[in-house]
Amino acid sequence: MGKIIAITNQKGGVGKTTTAVNLxxxxxxxxxxxxxxxxxxxxxxxxxxxxxxxxxxxxxxEALIGTQRTELTIKHTRHGDIMPCGMDLAGAEPELANMQNREYKLREALEQIRDKYDYILIDCPPTLGLLTINAAAAADSVLIPIQCEFLALEGVAQLIKVFKAVKANMNPKLEIEGVVLTMYDSRTNLSSQVAEEVKRYFGAKVYHTMIPRTVRLAEAPSFGKPVIEYDKYSRGAECYLSLAEELLSRNEK
Ligand SMILES: Nc1ncnc2c1ncn2[C@@H]1O[C@H](COP(=O)(O)OP(=O)(O)O)[C@@H](O)[C@H]1O
Ligand SMILES: [Mg+2]
Structure with missing residues (x-):
């Protein structure tokens, strides 16, 4: 059974997608x-x-709404499988609102294919709405990227509140997979202050690997490539490989 990890933070631009794709x-x-x-x-x-x-x-x-079998939505790439997404998902929330089990639709969709994978990563939208609730209800754990910037922890209390509500009411096994610091800039005091603050809040959940702010990581998506293909020997590639190793060692000991 694959482990389902929702990569979530309702703030936009903190590195959710970059982390989901590269991890x-x-x-x-x-x-x-x-x-x-x-x-x-x-x-x-x-x-x-x-x-x-x-x-x-x-x-x-289609997988979420349940009009198609989940496996029919999946595409194969040289970096693993992807269930792609387009703008029509934006219209799903009002549709879901009238459905029974509306919080569990993604879980039902992923149940169909779960045994084919070791890990299923969900790249969440920057909201705490019904889509994110579906992701958290489907997941075994949430991975939270936090950008090293002023007010980094702003909104995190609200995120944790939603996490606890989902755990209490829908998905008792939900855990925090880990917290990854993104866009770290070793030249600034701010980055190290934020890192300290996040470690005080989340303790051992914070990964040792911090993702630096690098041009390569920002460029890679426009070439449709994860950084390990775009520039295999870059620092961004090295750091996401090491983050993957950390995640594996936490899960496979
Ligand atoms: N470590 C990084 N170094 C440089 N740019 C980054 C890094 N991580 C993300 N970015 C860039 O910052 C922007 C927001 O990142 P993204 O992963 O899309 O965030 P989110 O999914 O949380 O909205 C994107 O343009 C992305 O390319
Ligand atoms: Mg994103």
Missing amino acids: AACLNYHGKKVLLCDFDPQGNATSSLGVTLGKHDLTSY
């Missing part, structure tokens, strides 16, 4: 069977892996 590619590189589930209507994870959608391509929207 998926690095877990795949380490020999794991990985599915990246793009669950943000922006579809950035989809395009970051070089997948472009035609009119008839099925996406996470």
Whole structure:
């Protein structure tokens, strides 16, 4: 049974998609069977892996709503499988609102294919709405990227509140997988202050690997490649490989 990890933070631009795409590619590189589930209507994870959608391509929207079998929505790439996403997912929330078990639709969709993977990573949208609730209700754990910037922890209390509510009411096994500091800049005091503050809050949940701010990581998506393909020997590639190793060693000891 694959472990389902929701990569979530309701703040936009903190590195969720960058982490989802590169962690998926690095877990795949380490020999794991990985599915990246793009669950943000922006579809950035989809395009970051070089997948472009035609009119008839099925996406996470159909899997979620349940009009198609989940496996029909999945595409294979050289960095693992992806369930792509397009703008139609943006219209899913009002549709879900009238459905029974509306919080469990993604869980039902992923149950169908779960045994084919070691890890399923969900790239969440920057909200705490019904899509993110579906992701948390489907997941075994949440991985929280936090950007090393002023007010980094702002909003985290609210995120944890939602996490606790989902755990209490829908998904008692939900855990915090880990917290990854992103866009770390070793030249600034601010980055190290934020890192200290986040470690005080989350303790041992914070990964030793911090993701630096690097041009390569920002460039790679426009070439439709994860950084381990775009520039294998870059620091960004090295750090996401090491983050994947940390995640594996926490899970496979
Ligand atoms: N470590 C990094 N170094 C440089 N740029 C980054 C890094 N991580 C993310 N970015 C860039 O910052 C922007 C926001 O990142 P993204 O992963 O899309 O965040 P989110 O999914 O949380 O909105 C994107 O343009 C991305 O390329
Ligand atoms: Mg994103």
